Amino acid sequence: MKKFLFTLLALLVTCGNLVKADEGMWMLPYIKDLNIKTMQEMGLKLDADKIYSINHSSIKDAVVIFGRGCTGEIISDQGLILTNHHCGYSSIQSHSSVEHNYLENGFWAEQLSDEIPTPGLSVKFLNRIEDVTDRVLDAVNPDMQEEKREHKIDSVLIAIAGEVPDTLGYVPVVKPFYSGNSFYLYVYQEYPDVRFVGAPPSSIGKFGADTDNWMWPRHTGDFSMFRVYSDSLGNPAEYSEHNIPMKPKYHLPVSLKGNQPGDFAMILGFPGSTDRYLTSWGIEERMDIINMARIQVREIKQKIWLKDMQASEKVRIQYATKYAHSSNYYKNSIGMNMGLNNLHVLQKKRELENKFTFWVNRNEERKEKYGEALPLLEEAYTRRAPQNKARNYLRESLISGTEIYLFAYRAKRLADVMLSGNDELLKITVERMREDGEAFFKDYNPSTDQKVLEAMLKVYAQEISNSYYPSVYREIKSKYKGNYAKYAAKLFRKSIFADKDRYMAFLNKPSLKLLKKDMAFSGGVSVMNEYRLLVDLMRQQDFNIEKGKRLFEAGLHAMEPNKVFYPDANFTMRLTYGQVEDYMARDAVHYLYYTTLEGVMEKEDPDNWEFVVPQKLKELYLTRDYGRYADKDGTMHVNFLTNNDITGGNSGSPVINADGELFGLAFDGNWEAMSGDIAFEPELQRTINVDIRYVLFIIDKYAGAERLINEMTIVQ
Template sequence: MIKKIILLSAIVMPAVAAFAQQNGGMWIPTELNEQEMKELGMKISAKDIFNPNKPAINDAVVHFNGGCTGEVISPRGLLLTNHHCGYGQIQAHSTLEHDYLTEGFWAKTTSEELPNPGLYVDFITDIKDVTSQVLGANKNASDAEIKRNIDRLKEEFKLKPYQSVDIVPMYYGNKYYAFVKETFNDVRLVGAPPSGIGKFGSDTDNWVWPRHSGDFSMFRIYADKNNQPAEYSKDNVPYKPKYFLPISIKDKKENQFTFVFGFPGRTQEYLPSIAIDKIVNEIDPARIAVRDVALKTLDEKMRKDDATRIKYAAKYASVANYWKKWIGEVEGLKKSKAVQKRQQYEAKLISLNPNIKPTIETLTKLYEEQSPYAVNDAYYGEMFRNCQTLRLASNLMNLVAQQEKGKSISGEQIDYIDEMYRNYDAMLDAKVMAKVLALYQQKNNPNFLPQGFSKFSDVQKNMETLDSWTSLSLISGQKTFDGKVIYSDLSKLIKNPEFVKALKADPYYQLASELRAAYRANVMKSYNDLQEKIDHYQKEYMAEQMATDKQKKFFPDANSTLRVSYGQVKGSNPRDAVYYGYQTHLGGIMEKYIPGDYEFDVPQKLINLYNSKDYGVYKDKTGEVPVNFTATNHTTGGNSGSPVLDAYGNLMGLNFDRQWEGTMSDINFDPKLCRNIMVDTKYILFVIDKYANAKHLVNEMKVVK
């Protein structure tokens, strides 16, 4: 009996310790949950992580092109981010003759580093709570009053020419924070592994574990001779950062403390249960359905034609990313019983403060009333995102409307349309649209659709119709106006009344116009009016939660501002009798290797390195090179490329994904189920050093062995 008790304790105790982490959270760096971070193993202080007065880790972290995160890893401005974050730049430099997507790219000297017009990075130099200045004594200040206060407050900041300030709401507008940023516009491509490494596993492995992706790319920040931000110039020099991250190539251990620094995009951790129910059963399924159609159609052509593969690579990856995420989100929310748990929490809040009950009841009523409009909004938005010709038509409609109102058209608008045409196949898009139009007709309330839209219910008939349209269409680029294709001289053509008249007669323009008119007349106003009421009561509900639940530590939802999350290196037990280890290795790549496959082919040199075991200092205690690992850090979109740091603030990995079973963490984070996925720094340096023969880049870094 005594022996049985001892054995039982050996099993139970590790299970308890395994989830010592109680909270998730994406914490404002000036308001860290430092106590739990130190309980989990952190050895540095909050001031080492963010400090506006002296160099700290925040001085090495950048918002990469407004969407991803990156980090400075050398005293010469060398920047690390994900391969998929730099994918657009890698693609832009690729041709059939120099296919950097397939072959990779490595600059041997700074003179070979490639400029990227439009690419920028932002450093956050200061963060201030400005709630009192924005809201004053009136917690229910009007939007107009808040805007006036924000505009006035921005003027009071003493900024340098290359600095700006963003003042953003937190906790659904119950608090406001100012973020001071410095922007660098000269960012050059330094290195990228081939897609067989950087995108290994592609869409099949996306959002899942185990992973074996070398999802990284390298850039360099350039500055003027005074080390200040400047537009691109051949005279610019590598930026000397205030701080850069040392890189650890120590072995990972389960339960090791780790934290992530970055710019997470959007979470919704404080929604009422009714909102989660609608996401699970209505909104996500609508979005998934449209993207499922688009992806299958694109994939069929991309697998057969290399030119299409290169042209549509970034677009396909972008569409597939959230398609798969939403599928995992639905499964995770169901598995974690998120709706039921939120209902139980609401009951707890009501027991502590009965005044919350009317707020929850009002939100429930509003979400039910909004439901049919929200479903149509989801289908409508996805239709225009995934049918490129419709999206082109929509943008051209905007230009025509501006022109007719005497408003100027910006160069950015023209450039945006030009960029869309650069990676566009009208006939392929017609196949996508034929299926999406049928889906839109079948899945939506007829009262929300244009009159006579039932004619689009049949995919084959749609294909015949769109085939005939495409050959006649200005928008599709199949027909010219005065001998010019629409995108060749759009800035001048849009000012020509005859061109505008011809454009309005274009069948795609007319279809987009009819769809937009029906949406605006039948859906948009009702949807937005209800959403405005929901937002009002959500703000009230957020304030009531924070005032009522004194035992809970609250963090603001992600909104693309700088945040810190933390956790521990861990494997996972996502389903009964299934256990995943926390680390994958190079041998796992060879297990997945399929010669010539679109997703699982492996460069020959990597195979040679594996066969010869030429691993150098980059192998771990198993004798293999570690590739990816998982931990319980709370991450989301925007954390791609985020530095993953150890207890001492050394870079130990590069965040790039989440485990599929835990993608519901945007709404319901649970450290028992949610895992973020990272590239091990050992693998990154192994690829740079041994595969790319770019030892000169490693020599720039401070490597902690």
């Protein structure tokens, strides 16, 4: 098992051509051996070390982790960053107010001094990758109990990460691959001074909003711009007015050549998570428990939010980011369940499992190595189902549904400090809570959350057995006769966590007695205690699932030795390659590979906030004032399709042509292939991208931000 990947590489000469070009999220150190020949046959004009090299600058040096869950790319020698509008959305929202509504009106810094510091936002550059598999697996043996094995591996990972010098912003991360059969150290360099440079209004950057999300055809200018700053020596530094635009090792040239069907397209980015080797029991859990909890609970919450957002501009700004985040995977879960059913994925998985069982049982040595994998998985998924359903509904409703319980629960650290009697630590804790309160109440509307709390208490009680009720339900039953509305009304009337003035006054004179009596605090503690109990109840089955998955995936490699397996996504840099391509969505429905500005005008609906078109954009369309950004047919292309293999985390990833030039910006997948995180379907799965020419057109012709265009290396 320790030689897992080396065995894989040894097979490349004989089986490389078996890899389908448009499937797979490939590890960069191995593209020279695994992929480059196929990529060049598809049209790529670069060598592998131009894409990834540890000896000199390469394309990987222009690709960054943007924030906590997106990808961005450097497009100038002055550290200019391009990413999606929805990736920059929370930062744009944080700078917005009723007086300066950058979400609605957009923003463009006229000069460097106008670029807005964004505390809490950083970017990370990949410095190096190291295979540490042998070192990790040498510390364990097959006879170890799974919990002990996990603890031992964790201790080794901590030791490995601890060997990376804590200087110049270096951040080490050790990740498991192939369900824990391999391990790699990734060393990043983090730059914490990132400033907001520009973004179109949401009527361009979020055109179509929730209606068009995950759909094709699409007409969205989903981009925003930031800049990374460094100290005078080019090193990472916290914000300072003396910092300067960072000089990157590499920046991507920007192409105006356009695209045609069959054109080579590769994407580098940080895909978050896939589970392509998930078994049938895991898929049933995903569909029937995880996705259903998300769909049911978020639909209720989002209706409440949206009603209040439509009634108040202030609430609309406060909840814009929250609503977008919630809605995104609400709709994804609906599409995933539909796709898994339509594509008969469960049936295919069961056929594979039957094949695996037959293969294992034909050989005693294989039975010894892999025989317990599938029985272990079936039993563990079945036994944890009731607790897992409760855990998912609890998380969706009373932890991340209503906001007040989790906010109030965070005051538990204050209670612990007050009990300790450490006055110095008390001052520090109170100050941190003041800062947290400022951030929380800026984007919080108590009357909205009161309605959400009432609804969340109700939906959890309806769906989950009372044996998994948090203790707060006993209080509601005894004191309020089970009336959730009456309970919520009193909580929001009395709690120190429901009102900024009460909260700040409490911090001026903290009282342990008052804190313990607070309804939001006691409710939050009750919910989190129940959540931890559910986690504990599931712990052994979780260990069994991890072991079963590890054995099953290792067994699959042994069963099919002539197949090259790519690892699941785990938010490490990966490469996917494919082509510009249209698709047949269903019988008699053929989608073209690109959309144009004409489609924006066709979708315009001034009475629907999702489809409002700015007046200036209409004027540019009517005069056909597209400049050098028009396609050769004279139209303004907006979005286009490729068959690349991406997932969440790839948002903002650069789409790179055969010459190594940026020609698009990945931002979404298509509705028909929402099952893609579990099962890739090459005939259906498409990546939706913003045409870089539309990005430049908006920057130049719409916004007049020519200084940003002049920074870039434009290839005509």
